[in-house]
Amino acid sequence: MGETLKPRDEKDLVEAVRWAISEDHPLEVIGQGSKRDLGRPVQAGHVLDLSAISGVETYEPAELVLTVRAGTPIAEVERLVEEHGQELAFEPMDYGPLLGREPGLGTIGGVVGANLSGPKRLKHGAARDHILGLQAVSGRGEVFKAGGKVVKNVTGYDLPRALCGSWGTLALATSVTFKVLPRAQTEATVLLPGLSDAEAVRSMTRAMGSSAEVSAAAHLPREAAEKIGVDGFDGTKDATLLRLEGFGPSVDYRFDALRKLFGDAIAAERLEADVSRALWRAVRDCLPFAGDDAPVWRVSLAPTAGPAFVADLSRVLAFEAFYDWSGGLVWLRLKDGDPQAEALREGVKRAGGGHATLVRASHAVRTSVPVFEPQPKPLAGLSRRLKQQFDPSGILNPGRMASGL
The missing domain is CATH 3.30.465.10 (Uridine Diphospho-n-acetylenolpyruvylglucosamine Reductase; domain 3)
Structure with missing residues (x-):
């Protein structure tokens, strides 16, 4: 040594x-x-x-x-x-x-x-x-x-x-x-429950393009939402999250604006500041995939390409996924212990290109597999x-x- x-x-x-x-x-x-x-x-x-x-x-x-x-x-x-x-x-x-x-x-x-x-x-x-x-x-x-x-x-x-x-x-x-x-003086999170991956990305893109000044947008499919581990957050459904920050009256006004934007088609819910902060820390630190040693990938690609990339990859690999950056960042946890680097990077190419980083794997795997793109x-x-x-x-x-x- x-x-x-x-x-x-x-x-x-x-x-x-x-x-x-x-x-x-x-x-x-x-x-x-x-x-x-x-x-x-x-x-x-x-x-x-x-x-x-x-x-x-x-x-x-x-x-x-x-x-x-x-x-x-x-x-x-x-x-x-x-x-x-x-x-x-x-x-x-x-x-x-x-x-x-x-x-x-x-x-x-x-x-x-x-x-x-x-x-x-x-x-x-x-x-x-x-x-x-x-x-x-x-x-x-x-x-x-x-x-x-x-x-x-x-x-x-x-x-x-x-x-x-x-x-x-x-x-x-x-x-x-x-x-x-x-x-920010305070924050709140708009929760849109039950959306598919494709619906979630369309909704996040719509919110980001609005005047609501959304500061973060993520989508947790139910398998990831169940593991988020935040008190006050119901992880039993697919959850699309939109963060609002600023002064209290401004956050209230922008929440109402987003609720009107989505109308009756999506029943928007509100998570208050304490729950919101804890939830976004869990998203930030990829906590749904913490606690074991299964391979984890961090994939950056065009936001609108995320759902198609995940759907395409699911035909050949078994994994869990969730989305950050309005769909532009996809976290993947592979279930069989094999990082499947070649198959995953081929999937990224088919999705139009991007960057895939192997964030978690054994010493032996990280020696033999290109960790960075x-x-x-x-x-x-x-x-x-x-x-x-x-x-x-x-x-x-x-x-x-x-x-x-």
Whole structure:
């Protein structure tokens, strides 16, 4: 078993990376390990633990700007901004429960590495859309800065976007500056019961295109709804969910507008704030599929293609599914223990294309199956050149995204 390096600050981190380069020792990079079992197993003998590089550097609520070190737990940041009536509007997912770990272990570095988002991505985007700037250490052992600490900043190249979703294979953020947004005074969820997948997507699309300012839209077929585990939510029927946020009178008005939009054809029900928040956290963290080790896929495609994709795939595979992002994100839990990667990705192609990520599987499966969507040759070549620029020695999380990268 290799050594675990735990730098206390950026200086220590630079020394650790330079040592790894000089000794040709690849490093597996972790925060608190909440996503350690997501992606290909890292081909490294030593662990680089960034959890000690933690804490808030600056927080200016009046300016909606927060700078925080990479090892800081997301849960700690969310509590801080909530105390000031604000939020991380991209609603970062917590992968811990789905991967068999405790909730609340994710860190800010993981937010950047995985480009996290939740159901409100429809309205507010993902993590990369909220990063104003960052400071990081490259695989060359060099410190660099990108962006700044103000909302309107156009200094230099948009490196934060390049690093978001790179899973720690290019550089290691040491501090990140986010824009934060005011938290809604209240929320409610419009529940449309008993719709088929196709009817649900049509209804979600209709609601998203209305003036009701829906901030999230999801559909839980009954098999997933039964497992949601939220008090006050009846999971005995297929459930289509539309979230409304804002001031109380505004939420009331928009609920009535949606009820009129659907008319007597669909009996819209209302879930109040406490139930609504718990329900959307469960959707965000894919809790219907937590609690076992069956393979789980995360498939992103055109929203209107979701129901046809699921129907087509059900002819050859046994699985459970539910929809987020108004149908554009489909979560799948395969029932027979085999990830069926080839069949699933062929189904994605037949649906018009998209991205399929194997989120949960055994170590052996993740070694042999492409976990992330294989890239076309031109894009794969670009990824290799980017890796060569940031990490020419290949010491940062080698093999996590693709074999040999």
